Amino acid sequence: MKVIRKESISNITKNRDFYDKKYKGVNVSGLIKTLNNLDAFLNDATTTDISWVGMYINNFKDTVKGKKIMELGCGNCANVAILAALGAEVVANDISDYSEDIVKALNENYKFEHNITFVKGDFTSHNLQEQSLDMVIGKAFLHHLTLEHEFEVIKKISQVLKPDGEARFFEPAVNSKILDELRWAVPMNNRPSKLLSPKAFKQWEDSDPHPHRDNSSKHFKRLGHQFFDTTEIIPMGMLERFYRILPFSTKTLRKYRRVALKLEKYAPKFMQYFGARSQTIIYKMPKQTSHV
Numbered sequence: 001m002k003v004i005r006k007e008s009i010s011n012i013t014k015n016r017d018f019y020d021k022k023y024k025g026v027n028v029s030g031l032i033k034t035l036n037n038l039d040a041f042l043n044d045a046t047t048t049d050i051s052w053v054g055m056y057i058n059n060f061k062d063t064v065k066g067k068k069i070m071e072l073g074c075g076n077c078a079n080v081a082i083l084a085a086l087g088a089e090v091v092a093n094d095i096s097d098y099s100e101d102i103v104k105a106l107n108e109n110y111k112f113e114h115n116i117t118f119v120k121g122d123f124t125s126h127n128l129q130e131q132s133l134d135m136v137i138g139k140a141f142l143h144h145l146t147l148e149h150e151f152e153v154i155k156k157i158s159q160v161l162k163p164d165g166e167a168r169f170f171e172p173a174v175n176s177k178i179l180d181e182l183r184w185a186v187p188m189n190n191r192p193s194k195l196l197s198p199k200a201f202k203q204w205e206d207s208d209p210h211p212h213r214d215n216s217s218k219h220f221k222r223l224g225h226q227f228f229d230t231t232e233i234i235p236m237g238m239l240e241r242f243y244r245i246l247p248f249s250t251k252t253l254r255k256y257r258r259v260a261l262k263l264e265k266y267a268p269k270f271m272q273y274f275g276a277r278s279q280t281i282i283y284k285m286p287k288q289t290s291h292v
């Protein structure tokens, strides 16, 4: 393993502290309910909620049974639980120890074909068998890493994937400086407006677990090319992103999101990239560099 710099280590610590607070005491009963109504959940989420739409794009659901899949940054473990319920052999990973508690509770409370296993701590610090995984995935994970750390993660993924394996990530997309500044100007949940309350915004930013980094589609394309022969970026959210400022009921907004995600696919590709708020990144055909 290549030693990563101090900046990356302190970023990992900041993320761990942040997410330990978030996942402490998570109760799995809601997740078990979801697993017991899996088709209804997936039919709704994978057509409406952008992170699920992005992760499950290209019929993903129907391809996972029997596959050995590692999810990095599994967080509250909703996705690992669903993949295991769909019949995948799932290895979950997160730096938060509380994710391990969630995995344990899931295994105790649901009869999976293969129990979920948990790999603790940072992925790059583990000696995993080369060419042993069908898929490595992450939902809102890569953008939490420094660029230097991300490079080591993608390199290692290319080594642990089987030759016909696939890496798949759902991440935010920042392809336009103007849209990004507009986004920060609008207050959202506990995030103050950068424009209207700069001091409060700075305070929020200091405790935020996202490092300042390039999240453009071009970046993820360049990164993939270094370790994979095939890279595909699917931008999304060009129209869907406006639901956050529309004054409608939750039900109407969910309908808007569904329709917007369908319609925006017909826009010219350059507009989809420019306006995207999210992207699915698919890397295939690992170049299988050897360990250094």
Ligand SMILES: C[S@@+](CC[C@H](N)C(=O)[O-])C[C@H]1O[C@@H](n2cnc3c(N)ncnc32)[C@H](O)[C@@H]1O
Pocket (backbone or CB within 6 Å): 012, 015, 016, 019, 051, 072, 073, 074, 075, 076, 077, 093, 094, 095, 096, 121, 122, 123, 138, 139, 140, 141, 144, 145
């Ligand atoms: C935005 S959350 C996403 C969680 C989950 N995938 C989801 O979609 O809800 C980011 C997750 O990445 C995890 N994380 C951050 N840095 C990590 C690292 N170096 N290794 C493993 N997990 C990490 C955090 O603990 C957190 O659970």
